[in-house]
Amino acid sequence: MAEKLWQGRFDQPTNKLVEDYTASIHFDSRLYRYDIEGSIAHCRMLAQCEIISHDDASKIVEALGEILRDIERGKVLLDASQEDIHMAIEKELIARIGETGGKLHTARSRNDQIALDMRLYMRDVLAMCGTRLRELRRALIEMAEKNIDLIMPGFTHLQHAQPVLLAHHLMAYHEMFSRDSERFGEILRRANVMPLGSAALAGTTFPIDMEWTARYLKFPRVTANSMDAVSDRDYLIEFCSASAIMMMHVSRMAEELIIWSTPEFRFIEISDSFCTGSSIMPQKKNPDVPELMRGKTGRVYGNLTSLLTLTKGLPLAYNRDLQEDKEPVFDTADTVLMTLRLLSKLLPEIRVNRERMLQMAGRGFTLATDVADYLVRKGVPFRKAHHVVGQVVQFCIRDQRELSDLTLDELKAFHKAFDSDVFPFLEISSVVDRRTSIGGTATSRVEESILSARGRLDAEEK
Ligand code: ARG
Secondary structure, eight states: OOOOTTGGGOSSOOOHHHHHHHOOHHHHGGGHHHHHHHHHHHHHHHHHTTSSOHHHHHHHHHHHHHHHHHHHTTOOOOOTTSSSHHHHHHHHHHHHHGGGGGGTTTTOOHHHHHHHHHHHHHHHHHHHHHHHHHHHHHHHHHHHHHTTTOEEEEEETTEEEEEEEHHHHHHHHHHHHHHHHHHHHHHHHHHOEEOTTOTTTTOOSSOOOHHHHHHHTTOSEEOSOHHHHHHOOHHHHHHHHHHHHHHHHHHHHHHHHHHHTSTTTOOEEEOGGGOBOOSSOTTOOBOHHHHHHHHHHHHHHHHHHHHHHHHTTOOSSOOGGGGGGHHHHHHHHHHHHHHHHHHHHHGGGEEEOHHHHHHHHTTTSTTHHHHHHHHHHTTOOHHHHHHHHHHHHHHHHHHTOOGGGOOHHHHHTTOTTOOGGGGGGGOHHHHHHTOOSTTOSSHHHHHHHHHHHHHHHHHHHO
């Protein structure tokens, strides 16, 4: 059994079961880079403030740099019998440079150390989420541009409602993902705060310079209250919450990709390279990727619930419960990043069945609202017009006809205001292009939204 760095006040060795139960090294070892980066900053600050000598600091910093390189080259296996990544690295440091290594932990606790590590980690994750979301938004914009002229049925209640451009439908998702980008950006503002120096909970008696450490690690701010600093997990909860919302958007889109691939819809076909087969049914080609996107949304929701439940009863300040924040956060980050990456690669792999979409766009009396609007323009009150067209639709259903099959005389029988200028209102493309209200589906509006989306994206990428 390895000697613990905190062994001093203990007579008996730790029970093996306790060691296993309390260890986090098997999941927090992924933080090694941030832990070492934070330790180097801390050590330089200690020397800067003359709390340790510059000689000692150089030795420590150099050894930490070597440990980092060795871990990266796979040369050092972190001691799994150490509780966590902090202990494992400190132990390795002391093994390499002896007692001097023991000076690193001056004016610091693992409580503020893990708080710093997670903030450093979260900064990277948020930046990666931003990049991946921009890739996805670009893929959506490109797909919208490619299909700018394609009309499909728009749905409410999953029933045919009014014709819309496929590009409009796609740009709706672009809006959702651009709000998600904003959300991740806003979380960064609150995550990007430097807690090291808060020590165990109360701050430290050493004359440290937290602002120096913050500048060194490129944090714009230092935490304001040491007790809050070691127990705050808000920014992780916010990350899981923004991720849950983002995955909800992904899942809605995934659901559509799944139903659009069915023989009943036949709107799209996802390329073979993004589908899987069945072990028993030879004919099958399944949309497993969007299904798993929908499924993984559930685990991201679960992670958010875990964190909220984990923290709700904790007295100030640090409690070991907080160690349990890592797996839900890591799992969320891994899931979100993988999903976003795959979704932007999947979109260009979709073949759109243009004929089928257009054909279905006119089915199910999707032009009924436009016919009612026509009567309104002729001076008929909307409620009356709605009722009249309802009767026309009922007639068509009984007669198994479409609105566009009706003659002017037949229409006139329902209301005298019908005239020969009604026919453009029964033409799908003119109906779409007349919806010119802000955010409407008219080609001109959708082109405008694509242009503005591109502009925003370019600006964000600068
Ligand atoms: N592994 C711990 C965590 O993740 C680090 C802090 C431990 N602090 C302590 N006093 N036991 O929260």
